[in-house]
Amino acid sequence: MLNSRAEAFAPATVANLGVGFDILGLAIAGSGDTIIAEWADEPGVHIAGIEGDGGKLPLDPKRNVASIAAAALLKQLEVAQGVKLYLKKGLPLSSGLGSSAASAVAAVVAVNALLGEPLTRPELLPACLEGEAAVSGYHADNVAPCLFGGITLTNGITADRIRSLPVPRGLYLAFITPHIEVPTSTARAVLPVHVPLKAMVQQTGAVAELIDALYRGDIPTMARAMESDNVIEPARQHLMPYMADMRAIAKQQGAYGLVISGAGPTLCAVCDDEAVARRVAQALREGYAARGMGSYSRYGGVLAEGSRAVVFS
């Protein structure tokens, strides 16, 4: 059944959760990208408009992650008819909130809805990854939580290698995005190629502690385990302005821990109460302001359901 128009929302996501570099991710309620898909007269995928990106995203459909992902879906389904996309960016670019994954997922979910939902969520994963790959390679650590929701464990780029993990009751996160860009490529370039075996043992132990804490709904231990990253954060923290100060501020306001969200510069504080998360987000914004730096703050729980669409028949 074809619809005339479909609108999809795809959430912001936090990759890594500190110690779970390249394997863990989480979908955030409230923030995200929205994409509207309609049929086009011409074949192929067209970008009919973009708002909220400050003019930075390419309108060329061969270079935009949303259109690349949508084109991959049309190809997968052997759909000849063209599609046009309107992008409403709700997420800042290169900020560590999974902006490109959100655009790719929203495009794919919107076009799938336009087509009457021929594919299930897991079947949409390859097309989403095609979009994400255009900017940051074949990684599913943002795409998986964005598409499926909740907290995800990603051990590969196929749906059977992705697992939903339990979300502790009462988990709220506070985010602060300072007004600087940290391209993922820069954040990747500073990482070590090798790590000491001892560091690997600590890292595996902390990841195990984190998964155990998720199942037990133990937010303080979850935050402690997330912060136990002794490989990625030490290599990247110099790219995150005032990170140590922000961690101290977050904890003063009741957060249990603070980590880099994805490749940064957004920082993510772990809280067990919505009011605390709101207070922490506010304090972090004031903290950056006191240091002469603009920032954008947000807070929210974990979005259980992932990307979703509404259709207009």
Next chain:
Amino acid sequence: MLNSRAEAFAPATVANLGVGFDILGLAIAGSGDTIIAEWADEPGVHIAGIEGDGGKLPLDPKRNVASIAAAALLKQLEVAQGVKLYLKKGLPLSSGLGSSAASAVAAVVAVNALLGEPLTRPELLPACLEGEAAVSGYHADNVAPCLFGGITLTNGITADRIRSLPVPRGLYLAFITPHIEVPTSTARAVLPVHVPLKAMVQQTGAVAELIDALYRGDIPTMARAMESDNVIEPARQHLMPYMADMRAIAKQQGAYGLVISGAGPTLCAVCDDEAVARRVAQALREGYAARGMGSYSRYGGVLAEGSRAVVFS
């Protein structure tokens, strides 16, 4: 309340569980060491007898892990009276079944029982570690499951850094110990000092998958995750005779996976049924025999309660 005599059993343990090098361990039902503690006329700890060790263990109480651990407990409790220990070794030495941990734990649990149980299990950990440290350094990955039972996550050498993990229903393990010794020092010497970052990511992902599988009671995925070790096993497998053959044999007989137990040479096969585990153990023994090698096989479930004592007042 002092007793006249106490006898403690401490189980064999599997450290590492493949991918969980230095952090995971499990207590095996059925096999273990037994130690009898009695009061001595002389102060200090004395080894009154050892059986089952083929004459290999030192009778010198300053060099025997059991007496070193017992002496640490007496010192911790400021007990002046002497103690004598009888050791019944049920575990082969240097075989990857936590033989030294079992002796240390059995000694401590026996002496604590002799003293009327003044200390709780977690309070016994330091003395057990003193014994274990005499042969293999301060590691709790065998001592923790031996003392506490079940499957344990060890993130440090204090009780608050050790967690009990859920044991999947129906989990049975088959073990084969070929008649060669692999000293832990040799097995440690072959390990890499550094590992590629990519390998660390895979290792953390596999550990996360393993913990998730334990909580979901998913034995096939547990075994798959255990086998996903791409750091330790590749470095050690040449020390384990015919390991690839044994893995193939175990799987032919219905096991879901096979890993090195601790530092080896014992191999541990993961099964979801007692009859399958018995069959696998038998087939592994025949497999070594067909290759001209003697071996000892055993099988069993996970021992939930850890080391335990009976007293004679």
